[in-house]
Amino acid sequence: MAALVELFHFHSSPILQRRSHVPAAMAGSGEDRRRRMPHVLTVAGSDSGAGAGVQADIKACGAAGAYCSSVVTAVTAQNTVSVQGVHPLPEDSVRDQLRSVLSDMAVDVVKTGMLPSPGVIKVLCDSLREFPVQALVVDPVMVSTSGDRLTSHSTIAGYRNELLPMADIVTPNLKEASALLGGMSLVTVADMCTAAKEIYKFGPRNVLLKGGDLPDSSDAIDVLFDGENCHELRGLRIKTRNTHGTGCTLASSIAAELAKGSSILQAVQAAKSYVESALHYSKDLAIGHGPQGPFDHLFRLKAHDLNSDRKPSFNANDLFLYAVTDSGMNKRWGRSITEAVKACLDGGATIIQLREKEAETRNFVEAATMCLEICLSYGVPLLINDRVDVALACNADGVHVGQSDMPVSMVRKLIGPGKIIGVSCKTPAHAEKAWADGADYIGCGGVFPTNTKANNLTVGLDGLKAVCLSSKLPVVAIGGIGAGNARSVMETGVPKLKGVAVVSALFDRECVVTETRRLRSILLEVAAATK
Numbered sequence: 001m002a003a004l005v006e007l008f009h010f011h012s013s014p015i016l017q018r019r020s021h022v023p024a025a026m027a028g029s030g031e032d033r034r035r036r037m038p039h040v041l042t043v044a045g046s047d048s049g050a051g052a053g054v055q056a057d058i059k060a061c062g063a064a065g066a067y068c069s070s071v072v073t074a075v076t077a078q079n080t081v082s083v084q085g086v087h088p089l090p091e092d093s094v095r096d097q098l099r100s101v102l103s104d105m106a107v108d109v110v111k112t113g114m115l116p117s118p119g120v121i122k123v124l125c126d127s128l129r130e131f132p133v134q135a136l137v138v139d140p141v142m143v144s145t146s147g148d149r150l151t152s153h154s155t156i157a158g159y160r161n162e163l164l165p166m167a168d169i170v171t172p173n174l175k176e177a178s179a180l181l182g183g184m185s186l187v188t189v190a191d192m193c194t195a196a197k198e199i200y201k202f203g204p205r206n207v208l209l210k211g212g213d214l215p216d217s218s219d220a221i222d223v224l225f226d227g228e229n230c231h232e233l234r235g236l237r238i239k240t241r242n243t244h245g246t247g248c249t250l251a252s253s254i255a256a257e258l259a260k261g262s263s264i265l266q267a268v269q270a271a272k273s274y275v276e277s278a279l280h281y282s283k284d285l286a287i288g289h290g291p292q293g294p295f296d297h298l299f300r301l302k303a304h305d306l307n308s309d310r311k312p313s314f315n316a317n318d319l320f321l322y323a324v325t326d327s328g329m330n331k332r333w334g335r336s337i338t339e340a341v342k343a344c345l346d347g348g349a350t351i352i353q354l355r356e357k358e359a360e361t362r363n364f365v366e367a368a369t370m371c372l373e374i375c376l377s378y379g380v381p382l383l384i385n386d387r388v389d390v391a392l393a394c395n396a397d398g399v400h401v402g403q404s405d406m407p408v409s410m411v412r413k414l415i416g417p418g419k420i421i422g423v424s425c426k427t428p429a430h431a432e433k434a435w436a437d438g439a440d441y442i443g444c445g446g447v448f449p450t451n452t453k454a455n456n457l458t459v460g461l462d463g464l465k466a467v468c469l470s471s472k473l474p475v476v477a478i479g480g481i482g483a484g485n486a487r488s489v490m491e492t493g494v495p496k497l498k499g500v501a502v503v504s505a506l507f508d509r510e511c512v513v514t515e516t517r518r519l520r521s522i523l524l525e526v527a528a529a530t531k
């Protein structure tokens, strides 16, 4: 398993590597041109209340744009009050289901939930040895969030001795970590790091220890130990009773992100952000009469009516190296828009925005249509600055607007729920509104002084940090950024900061490919050093 999952090990950044080759969804032999979908197989228990277990896993993967097949290990009777019954399936049935899916359906990532006996753990490990997959995510379901114990001592031993050595990441909560470690008491973040290191010794390549139950903490603090560093990942603590299934959902979302090509850290951050948004969106949801309700995994599908939709397949990691065009600059260097776009894609740009302030509408639409074709062939999204009409006309992937452009809620009504909306923000208040209005990401700047945009207030690194720390959306930094200072921007290390957006550093230069490559390698260096 270890060799097979090398792609997902912590030091690599597969999504960025894949982007420059074939888009994941189109990968396949020359003969088979059918579209592939990232595929997660969940091996877990059924939850009759559908807040957790297999049902949660399928919804979480669907929300992330991944296909989710399922092997049911047990049928539980549970609702928002408690778990009333657990009925394990025979090991032969689990083995048959595993064989059916793994032998046929090109699974990328296996995610485990409730494994009711050591026998089922053994069946699973044998199946994974027979049908290897790219990554294994283990959510060691032992104690439900409501406190009910779901597993025996011999099963815990099965986790320790058989399954964890094959896992790429294991995601215990405090009680599960304590159970794995024979009752160790976990009270502080320092205890969590110690426990994560101990669990790492059982063999998983990464340990995400979830501190949601940590006493006396206003934030939700998780720690991620990768064998070298113990990263503290802070999130918002959402006040709600609707938290049933949070653990299953987080692990499935991590699995889906891995299946899409993210690194472990990227996958964990994207999954945490998704769960946080789902909890926030569902905080007043009324399902059931018990103390712990489910939340709405698919909130993004219906958010259009409620002004807070997100593009289901928008990947925040695309903001890594954001190229924003400028017709004046490209003209000066004798390049067309399409040549400029092709060059920055060759250099490894991960998202493109056409910001053509002087273009006549007809020329703009024609150029945008050609650029979209090119971007499609690289699997890179193309956005249009300000001009919703141009974005609609050429069916671009989205629109970027500023504070004095068309309001985000109106843009959303016009372009629909499936498109990306970026919005420029200089303050935490802007960031909060961008999220509430249904934007997908924030462009924050000017971080440094720039000649590209007149009369633009510079917010500095401190302003950028303030926006990132308050933002629920991913952020890209913009303004005066280039090879000389991109490192200082990304080394701020603020969690929501996903990349840099640049104009002159790429397009006011003689060779766009060279400059894009240079900037990309700096960004990759920082990403590797901060993992």
Ligand SMILES: Cc1ncc(COP(=O)(O)OP(=O)(O)O)c(N)n1
Binding pocket: 322, 324, 353, 355, 385, 386, 400, 401, 402, 403, 405, 422, 423, 424, 442, 443, 444, 445, 453, 476, 478, 501
């Ligand atoms: C990624 C990104 N961030 C910010 C901006 C600035 O947009 P806006 O405030 O609309 O200003 P103009 O680009 O219209 O001058 C951007 N374009 N892209």
Ligand SMILES: Cc1ncsc1CCOP(=O)(O)O
Binding pocket: 445, 446, 447, 449, 450, 451, 452, 453, 456, 478, 479, 480, 481, 501, 502, 503, 504, 505
């Ligand atoms: C469009 C925009 N918005 C804020 S700063 C800026 C200009 C960025 O251009 P450059 O990367 O050349 O500084």
